[in-house]
Amino acid sequence: MNLTACIRELLHRYDCVVVPGFGGFICNFEPARIHPVQHKFYPPSKRISFNQLLQVNDGLLAHFLARTESVTYQEAVEIINVETGNWKKKLRSGQRLQLDSIGDFFYDSQEKLLFQADTSKNYLNESYGLTVFQSLPIERTQKLTLVHSEKPEPLLRIEKDAFAWNKLANYSSAAAMISLIALTTFKLNLLDETHLNRISLNPFVTESGVYNPLPYGMNGEIASFNETPVESKFNDESINFMEYQILDKKITVKLRDEVAEESVEKAVVLGPYHVVAGCFGVEKNAGKLHRKLIRLGYEANLSGMHKGLHVVSYQSFASRREAKKMLSQVRDEHNAQAWVLKK
16 A cells, blocks of 8 residues: 555545645535536535645554554654655656645646645545436426417498598597687687676676784784884784784784794814724715714714725814723723724
8 A cells, every 4th residue: 555545545534634744634524515507416525625834743644554554653654754755856847746536736836836636536434425416407398289269250340431431520520629619718818807797697796805914913912013014014023923804804824933042052172182983985974973973972073084084983082091091991882993093
């Protein structure tokens, strides 16, 4: 049994096989998979990789080779050293090293050792007997059945000449109606209000509604304007209501609402040290985070621009010591990525 056969046998049993002075083979479990294009089904397997840094002799390969070849441990170590020396010599000469059912080794243009695993061999004992198979999609053809249906005969047959005359008669009637409606509308526009009253059957004279605006003040009392023009009554800020007299009915109109007291925002003094919550390239996103921090109870600020980004800070301070204290609290409670910016 040569050295390559010993490595293959150990890969079935263990997940790591170290070749002293050359490198180590590592096995990783890979679950079953399906190729989306080729429709191939692959069973669970061990994916073999190579690590050139694992060169220390752990005794596994040497003991297995000594027991298999019936030699001493030292003789097995010498066999491994001679075989790995031949491998390195072959690689330095520019040739590919092929280990049967394990993989190929070769150097790239930058003198870096590369390994290409052989995927035709499955070293997972639980998948013994399972092979790769391909399941092609089933092509199904649908058979269309033609259902014969009798064409119904027309219920009424109309001669071509009769249809033409009926169509012409319909168009003539529609044109006459449109002309009559247009003439009636034109005549009604010529009649003024005098003519309408003259032909009306109503014996009473129609009067238009007369209204007298009565302004009301803040306390509901009627305001007196003896010498003030009517236009100035509506500009008086003390008047909130206006009453109109239309025939025997009174209508009260509310002119304006009471002006609510404007809320005075608390002025925030910004310091040069800012506990930054985030930086955004889009100003709208920075505004969203700012409003969110305000709702959470932080005295958040929009701290201007930093390296082309909009800065949102939890709070601004005049000294670095205060900012560091706030930074420690924020990292424990809300954001571990917060940091301090000095502007």
